[in-house]
Amino acid sequence: MAAPAQGRVGVAGRLARALPVPAGAGMARMLVERNYRSFRRTWVIIVSGFFEPVFFLFAMGVGIGSLVGDVEADGRLVPYVVFVAPALLAASAMNGAVFDSTTNVFFKLKYAKLYDSVLATPLGPRDVAVGEIAWALLRGLVYSAAFLVVAALAGAVTSPLALLAVPAATLIGWAFASIGMAATTYMRTWADFDYVQLAILPMFLFSATFFPLETYPPALQGVVQATPLFHGVAMVRDLMLGQVGADLLVHVTYLVVLGLVGTAWTARRIERLLLR
Amino acid sequence: MPVEPPQVPADPTGSPTYESATREPMIRARGLVKAFDDFTAVDGIDVEVRPGEAFGFLGPNGAGKSSTMRMIGCVSPPTAGELTVLGMDPRTDGPRIRAGLGVVPQRDSLDEELTVEENIWVYGRYFGLPRRLVRERAAELLEFAQLTDRARSVVEPLSGGMKRRLTIARALVNSPRILLLDEPTTGLDPQARHVLWDRLFRLKREGVTLVLTTHYMDEAEQLCDRLVVMDHGRIVAEGSPSALIAQHSTREVLELRFDTADHAARLGEVDGIAERVEVLPDRLLLYTADGEAAQSELHRRGLEPLAALVRRSTLEDVFLHLTGRTLVD
Numbered sequence: 001m002a003a004p005a006q007g008r009v010g011v012a013g014r015l016a017r018a019l020p021v022p023a024g025a026g027m028a029r030m031l032v033e034r035n036y037r038s039f040r041r042t043w044v045i046i047v048s049g050f051f052e053p054v055f056f057l058f059a060m061g062v063g064i065g066s067l068v069g070d071v072e073a074d075g076r077l078v079p080y081v082v083f084v085a086p087a088l089l090a091a092s093a094m095n096g097a098v099f100d101s102t103t104n105v106f107f108k109l110k111y112a113k114l115y116d117s118v119l120a121t122p123l124g125p126r127d128v129a130v131g132e133i134a135w136a137l138l139r140g141l142v143y144s145a146a147f148l149v150v151a152a153l154a155g156a157v158t159s160p161l162a163l164l165a166v167p168a169a170t171l172i173g174w175a176f177a178s179i180g181m182a183a184t185t186y187m188r189t190w191a192d193f194d195y196v197q198l199a200i201l202p203m204f205l206f207s208a209t210f211f212p213l214e215t216y217p218p219a220l221q222g223v224v225q226a227t228p229l230f231h232g233v234a235m236v237r238d239l240m241l242g243q244v245g246a247d248l249l250v251h252v253t254y255l256v257v258l259g260l261v262g263t264a265w266t267a268r269r270i271e272r273l274l275l276r
Numbered sequence: 277m278p279v280e281p282p283q284v285p286a287d288p289t290g291s292p293t294y295e296s297a298t299r300e301p302m303i304r305a306r307g308l309v310k311a312f313d314d315f316t317a318v319d320g321i322d323v324e325v326r327p328g329e330a331f332g333f334l335g336p337n338g339a340g341k342s343s344t345m346r347m348i349g350c351v352s353p354p355t356a357g358e359l360t361v362l363g364m365d366p367r368t369d370g371p372r373i374r375a376g377l378g379v380v381p382q383r384d385s386l387d388e389e390l391t392v393e394e395n396i397w398v399y400g401r402y403f404g405l406p407r408r409l410v411r412e413r414a415a416e417l418l419e420f421a422q423l424t425d426r427a428r429s430v431v432e433p434l435s436g437g438m439k440r441r442l443t444i445a446r447a448l449v450n451s452p453r454i455l456l457l458d459e460p461t462t463g464l465d466p467q468a469r470h471v472l473w474d475r476l477f478r479l480k481r482e483g484v485t486l487v488l489t490t491h492y493m494d495e496a497e498q499l500c501d502r503l504v505v506m507d508h509g510r511i512v513a514e515g516s517p518s519a520l521i522a523q524h525s526t527r528e529v530l531e532l533r534f535d536t537a538d539h540a541a542r543l544g545e546v547d548g549i550a551e552r553v554e555v556l557p558d559r560l561l562l563y564t565a566d567g568e569a570a571q572s573e574l575h576r577r578g579l580e581p582l583a584a585l586v587r588r589s590t591l592e593d594v595f596l597h598l599t600g601r602t603l604v605d
């Protein structure tokens with residue numbers, strides 16, 4: 001069923017038909033509603049998702065920061081906590097999105113068979129992809145807003161543009177959730193999730209998160225700059241330091257493309273797996 | 277754009293009448309094929325389901341029943357052939373067709389992270405129904421499924437029969453015009469099966485078109501107005517249960533069990549007693565209009581089986597005759 005939903009008209013409809021995106025009924029929000037309902041029972045997770053970056057902020061930013069002193073960021077000297085807080089925000093957006101879109105989705109896909117029953121209703125594979133990815137980034141939105149408050153209290157917020165870090169973190173969440181969910185559709189056992197950790201951990205440590213890009217040898221700088229988290233960190237850092245320039249456009253474009261590709265790819269995979 | 281909520285159910289006239297029988301069929305398949313890689317699961321079947329009837333697919337495991345149901349449910353694209361459901365083409369109108377269907381899959385796929393009532397609410401929302409309406413329906417449907425006192429329980433501890441009833445209740449939340457039931461009672465104990473059959477009879481009386489698969493001949497005889505017998509992806513017979521029995525079997529069957537390892541070896545001794553004899557590993561089946569008479573003839577010949585039993589023909593006999601195999605082994 002490669003044909004998009006019927007009954008669409010106008011430019012959006014023609015666009016949807018032209019894109020290689022599987023069918024949906026435009027009702028992804030119903031899946032978000034379902035996740036919210038089930039999530040209310042497991043609210044403990046929201047607490048852990050919030051505390052992780054906060055703990056890092058105090059251990060790395062405040063603790064280690066007192067040993068490190070000031071570092072150079074975007075061409076000026078700032079306290080280490082100011083340097084590291086945007087990176088922690090970006091990384092927690094990544095971690096939250098990846099957790100939701102891999103482990104949780106894998107369980108629903110393989111064991112709970114949730115999507116089999118969802119696809120028996122008017123919802124299509126695109127709704128499943130969009131719904132799950134939207135849910136993952138909504139959670140990220142809540143975390144990043146809470147983190148920003150804590151960061152401000154810790155003195156790590158220096159510009160009012162920092163408020164834009166919340167939508168920016170949501171964009172990071174989208175990019176990682178969509179790629180994470182697409183990858184999940186290829187997984188066969190829980191052991192395959194070790195590969196996710198293998199991709200996430202080095203990115204977390206080496207995407208100019210804890211030390212500036214200039215610290216790396218020139219050959220490695222290119223590798224670092226190719227990773228999605230680098231662009232996430234750089235984007236949030238620009239905003240929180242109030243240094244908005246053309247670079248920002250590059251970061252945003254990179255992540256938007258990733259999100260679009262990941263979402264379409266996920267929808268296609270769900271269709272392949274479940275509508276055969 | 278949300279799919280419009282489904283219209284009010286089904287044909288209010290109930291069981292098939294001349295009028296409903298001449299109307300546009302609910303489901304129509306011509307030369308329908310489903311192939312997985314190089315394996316053909318459904319091999320060119322023709323089916324027509326009329327409004328308000330209970331239609332069955334009877335066949336052993338692997339016959340292609342679930343594959344057929346999934347194509348009708350618009351979750352599996354046909355490989356070849358024509359298929360129309362509710363007058364629409366699943367290839368292009370999947371979401372709109374699914375809005376008018378209720379689906380009870382072979383394996384319960386309830387949402388175990390939600391409570392019993394939440395399962396119905398959330399499912400109704402997938403159909404784009406307003407929250408208020410969904411809550412009203414859930415209360416009625418839980419009543420119908422005899423689960424009202426479990427409304428707030430989580431799904432996991434429910435018995436097999438309760439889960440099945442909840443799956444059916446959930447499938448009814450959009451007031452479907454067709455209810456698709458894939459092996460509705462497989463794995464349930466006899467009492468739970470009877471409770472379920474009773475619920476399905478009620479739906480049928482209310483005019484819901486039922487399409488079900490089963491490998492239990494008693495279930496097919498109980499529930500179906502009309503059925504097709506499927507084997508290896510093909511339809512081998514079609515008709516009402518009584519017509520199928522009349523056409524492919526005799527009125528009665530005399531079952532004989534001898535003290536032997538090989539019942540085929542005893543064939544010669546019963547030669548001529550019945551119209552037809554089938555050999556099973558543990559017994560002989562003698563097909564005849566008059567079982568008593570056959571039994572007397574047995575005595576006259578001095579044959580003494582360990583056990584002899586006269587019974588009426590069933591769909592099991594029809595299947596055995598058509599395929600040379602038993603339905604459930």
Ligand SMILES: Nc1ncnc2c1ncn2[C@@H]1O[C@H](COP(=O)(O)OP(=O)(O)O)[C@@H](O)[C@H]1O
Pocket residue numbers: 276312315316317335336337338339340341342343344
């Ligand atoms: N997704 C699939 N991929 C490959 N083969 C399948 C798939 N689904 C069903 N089959 C095969 O098709 C045949 C018919 O299966 P099914 O329709 O489930 O039969 P039934 O429901 O009558 O038991 C079986 O041999 C089964 O192994």
Ligand SMILES: [Mg+2]
Pocket residue numbers: 338341342343382458459
């Ligand atoms: Mg089956």
